[in-house]
Amino acid sequence: MSKKWLYVSIFLLGALYFESAGQHIRPYGFEAAPYLQNLQEKSVSIYWVMNRSSTSWVEYGNSSDLGRISRNSQHGLFDANLPVQKAYLTGLKPATDYYYRTASVEIQQYGAYDVVFGDTVYSEVKFFRTPTAKLSxxxxxxxxxxxxxxxxxxxxxxxxxxxxxxxxxxxxxxxxxxxxxxxxxxxxxxxxxxxxxxxxxxxxxxxxxxxxxxxxxxxxxxxxxxxxxxxxxxxxxxxxxxxxxxxxxxxxxxxxxxxxxxxxxxxxxxxxxxxxxxxxxxxxxxxxxxxxxxxxxxxxxxxxxxxxxxxxxxxxxxxxxxxxxxxxxxxxxxxxxxxxxxxxxxxxxxxxxxxxxxxxxxxxxxxxxxxxxxxxxxxxxxxxxxxxxxxxxxxxx
Ligand SMILES: [Fe+2]
The missing domain is CATH 3.60.21.10 (Metallo-dependent phosphatases)
Structure with a gap:
């Protein structure tokens, strides 16, 4: 192997190592920040995507102090280990300001009899206003x-x-x-x-x-x-x-x-x-x-x-x-x-x-x-x- 190809090979191997190491140490976080769906007078759906297995909820309220929690469950189980994080806020008031942030906890290991949790990651506090039929x-x-x-x-x-x-x-x-x-x-x-x-x-x-x-x-x-x-x-x-x-x-x-x-x-x-x-x-x-x-x-x-x-x-x-x-x-x-x-x-x-x-x-x-x-x-x-x-x-x- 010529010196030139030796250097190229070392460089490629190094790049491969750092790429895989980088993936391994990539911190737990968002693939996609929260996004609103189906905003109605009295309800809204909040979706987001995390980069590793998670269980999640949304904290919300009429000021940035938040104060209420919505966590989705189906069939007696809180959402966990699903590809998309979802929370459904109901009982909202029309034409009203709401603040919210999402919270997700990493699930590092999910065995039938042994679950290991990691860090909790919060979104920024976001704001939305519910519509009303009386909008002008x-x-x-x-x-x-x-x-x-x-x-x-x-x-x-x-x-x-x-x-x-x-x-x-x-x-x-x-x-x-x-x-x-x-x-x-x-x-x-x-x-x-x-x-x-x-x-x-x-x-x-x-x-x-x-x-x-x-x-x-x-x-x-x-x-x-x-x-x-x-x-x-x-x-x-x-x-x-x-x-x-x-x-x-x-x-x-x-x-x-x-x-x-x-x-x-x-x-x-x-x-x-x-x-x-x-x-x-x-x-x-x-x-x-x-x-x-x-x-x-x-x-x-x-x-x-x-x-x-x-x-x-x-x-x-x-x-x-x-x-x-x-x-x-x-x-x-x-x-x-x-x-x-x-x-x-x-x-x-x-x-x-x-x-x-x-x-x-x-x-x-x-x-x-x-x-x-x-x-x-x-x-x-x-x-x-x-x-x-x-x-x-x-x-x-
Ligand atoms: Fe088309």
Whole structure:
């Protein structure tokens, strides 16, 4: 072996040693700081991820003195040794300020008759405010097709201010081969940018149904009913979230007989019929649909559209129902080409905003919606904040 290769080998062996030693001594701590889910008038879910086996709780109260504790148990067992730490705060008051911090204890050894605990690690004290049906104003940001580039979200969130929550309109990731992708590309950055104090809602995209770990995504989010299609209210606005599924027929070879989206969309359609007949939906001041695939009433899906089947099936199952029920606005993505469509007489009754491409493309966009009084103000902007189109929807009821 030449001297040069001897030095290279020594260096590589040294690097390997320090890498493995570094992993071993990595201190117990957060993989992802706490993030809010499913914030409602009287409840909120707080999730976080630790780097080693843990048992956890949340301390909370109406001041930074905290004073109350919530610790989750199921089937008589406190949560322990689970991949995601979770606490559910209930009995909260609407329009009220809350402070909280998470606490996690490392479980160094978990035998049936011998459990060894390690250090306790606390988060910073965080703050949130519960919404109320009487809200006179609120705002949210919507992102789509970020495709594993969370810095895009950070840049926008830093620039925008005064928003109350974020809607992820699908394909925030390209696929899910490892659960660490969920943590690294969405959960950890969201928690560090905003989600410790403002929740995000996940609207699943077709890419997030791909990969060996796609079925684990639901473990990291909390949506009403523990499903990817759900409804929620924020102030006097009613939100419907749909899961548009995959684009090609379920029998397509690239899905390897592992998907069942036609049946799933039929199931959602049945659910949607009940939702649009509910008193909550009817009494809302505005109704907004969040989904991944664009849904237009009058669109003829092009024959060369790669996802023609899924696009057409979404239209068939949802478009008429939404159009006849008084929906005001639909936000979506997927095509990577931004587009805004307004209601047309005798055709479509709601506005559609399709977000643009992924952040590697020049046409990447985000949407901001501001509710105030009797108006929704909707603005579609390029990544750098430059306005593409802005419009106002007046409450008609
Ligand atoms: Fe997509």
């Amino acid at each position: 104003e609120f705002s949210f940001l919507a992102f789509n097709d970020v495709h594993d580039r969370p810095a895009f979200i950070e840049d926008v969130v830093e620039r925008e201010s005064g928003f109350d929550f974020v809607a992820y309109l699908g394909d925030i990731m390209g696929h899910i081969d490892y659960t660490d992708q969920i943590i690294s590309n969405v959960i950890r950055p969201s928690a560090s940018f905003f989600a410790g104090e403002k929740p995000f809602y996940w609207i699943r995209g077709n890419h997030e149904a791909r990969g060996s770990q796609a079925r684990k995504l639901i473990d990291y989010i909390d949506a009403p009913g523990n499903r990817y299609y759900y409804a929620f209210e924020w102030g006097p606005v009613y939100f419907i979230v749909l899961d548009s599924g995959e684009g090609q027929p379920d029998t397509n070879q690239h899905y390897f007989s592992l998907v069942d989206f036609d049946n799933y969309r039929r199931e959602q359609s049945m659910w949607l019929k009940d939702v649009v007949e509910s008193s909550e939906f009817h009494s809302a001041k505005f109704r907004i649909v969040l989904t991944h695939f664009p849904i237009y009433l009058s669109e003829v899906v092009a024959r060369d559209e790669i996802h023609r089947h899924g696009r057409a099936h979404n239209q068939e199952k949802f478009a008429s129902l939404l159009n006849e029920s008084g929906v005001d606005l639909l936000l979506c993505g997927h095509t990577h080409r931004y587009h805004v469509a307004h209601p047309e007489e005798n055709v479509t009754n709601f506005h559609v905003v399709v977000g643009g491409g992924n952040p590697a493309q020049a046409n990447s966009t985000y949407t901001r919606v501001d509710f105030s009084g009797d108006q929704l103000n909707v603005s579609l902007r390029y990544y750098d904040g430059k306005l593409i189109e802005q419009f106002t929807i007046d409450a008609s009821r």
